[in-house]
Amino acid sequence: MKTFDSTLSDGFQDQLGLAIAARLSESAQNLPNDISERLKAARMQAVAKRKVVKLQSASSVNAGMGTATLTGGDLGNSIWTRLGSLLPLLVLIAGLLTIAIVQEQRRVDELAAVDTELLADDLPPAAYTDPGFLHFLNTTRRE
Amino acid sequence: MERALSSRLDLSNFLAGAERRAFKQAMFAVRNEDSALDIVQDAMMRLAEKYGDREANEWPLLFQRILQNAIRDFYRRSKVRSLWTVLFSSLTPTDDDDEDPLETLATDVGSDDSTTPHRNAERMQLLGIIEKEISRLPPRQREAFLMRYWEDMDVAETAAAMGCSQGSVKTHCSRAIQALGKALSAKGIRL
Numbered sequence: 001m002k003t004f005d006s007t008l009s010d011g012f013q014d015q016l017g018l019a020i021a022a023r024l025s026e027s028a029q030n031l032p033n034d035i036s037e038r039l040k041a042a043r044m045q046a047v048a049k050r051k052v053v054k055l056q057s058a059s060s061v062n063a064g065m066g067t068a069t070l071t072g073g074d075l076g077n078s079i080w081t082r083l084g085s086l087l088p089l090l091v092l093i094a095g096l097l098t099i100a101i102v103q104e105q106r107r108v109d110e111l112a113a114v115d116t117e118l119l120a121d122d123l124p125p126a127a128y129t130d131p132g133f134l135h136f137l138n139t140t141r142r143e
Numbered sequence: 144m145e146r147a148l149s150s151r152l153d154l155s156n157f158l159a160g161a162e163r164r165a166f167k168q169a170m171f172a173v174r175n176e177d178s179a180l181d182i183v184q185d186a187m188m189r190l191a192e193k194y195g196d197r198e199a200n201e202w203p204l205l206f207q208r209i210l211q212n213a214i215r216d217f218y219r220r221s222k223v224r225s226l227w228t229v230l231f232s233s234l235t236p237t238d239d240d241d242e243d244p245l246e247t248l249a250t251d252v253g254s255d256d257s258t259t260p261h262r263n264a265e266r267m268q269l270l271g272i273i274e275k276e277i278s279r280l281p282p283r284q285r286e287a288f289l290m291r292y293w294e295d296m297d298v299a300e301t302a303a304a305m306g307c308s309q310g311s312v313k314t315h316c317s318r319a320i321q322a323l324g325k326a327l328s329a330k331g332i333r334l
Contacts, residue, residue, distance in 0.1 A: 016323070027273075039183065048190060049195075
């Protein structure tokens with residue numbers, strides 16, 4: 001039996017705290033049935049959504065000549081496997097970029113060759129914009 | 144293949160052992176059965192979804208932290224609701240808008256008798272009185288007291304769950320027990 005004092009010692013406080021807690025436990029065991037059922041339903045719902053850990057496992061066991069090895073498993077989802085599956089895509093993108101660069105360079109070279117021919121010729125480039133000269137070229141080519 | 148470090152049965156057993164006390168804790172705090180049930184269910188779901196793969200011995204502390212956070216979330220939502228009520232009601236005085244429900248809750252619980260359902264039996268009356276006195280405690284004192292003595296957590300664990308120092312836990316517990324002792328003594332109750 002405990003009496004209450006305004007200045008309780010630590011030990012007595014612990015005893016009183018535990019005594020009150022024991023009464024609370026008694027009270028908690030006497031919850032109304034509907035509350036207990038709702039708590040049970042909530043618990044089952046929570047357990048159903050429990051987080052689980054995925055563990056790596058072997059997908060096959062190869063046995064022979066007195067030895068056995070584990071192969072495959074979730075290691076197939078490792079970073080190297082993912083990188084390997086991306087490799088063809090990377091090669092394709094690199095190839096397309098190479099083709100685009102080569103074609104652009106080839107077109108620039110062709111334009112440069114034409115420009116060189118024009119600039120190196122005795123005829124000034126402005127002559128090709130003269131309609132009379134173009135007419136002269138056409139008639140000369142037909143003849 | 145999937146496997147949890149702690150089995151589904153372990154989690155179910157843990158929750159089965161903790162759910163009643165959790166409900167009572169929530170009831171002490173919010174004094175409404177539906178809200179308390181929502182809080183406990185929310186805490187259970189969070190524990191299962193986020194920490195269901197942890198070792199079983201980590202669950203009590205984690206569950207307490209989650210439960211206390213859920214109760215605080217309830218207080219915050221209540222505060223926001225009451226703020227909107229004040230804003231849209233010219234009848235309500237506005238001088239207490241900044242008050243924290245956590246601080247003021249313990250002062251206005253006297254008229255609520257919903258935690259004493261069994262009035263006929265003397266034992267049930269005693270339990271009801273104890274529960275009511277616990278509800279009257281300031282929230283932080285109540286949290287510390289319940290975790291320390293009811294959940295059987297040590298001072299360090301209680302401090303970790305409450306996010307405060309061990310000294311604060313001791314102070315809260317001491318004040319809670321002093322208050323409970325005085326209140327029960329005033330009613331002529333001895334344990």
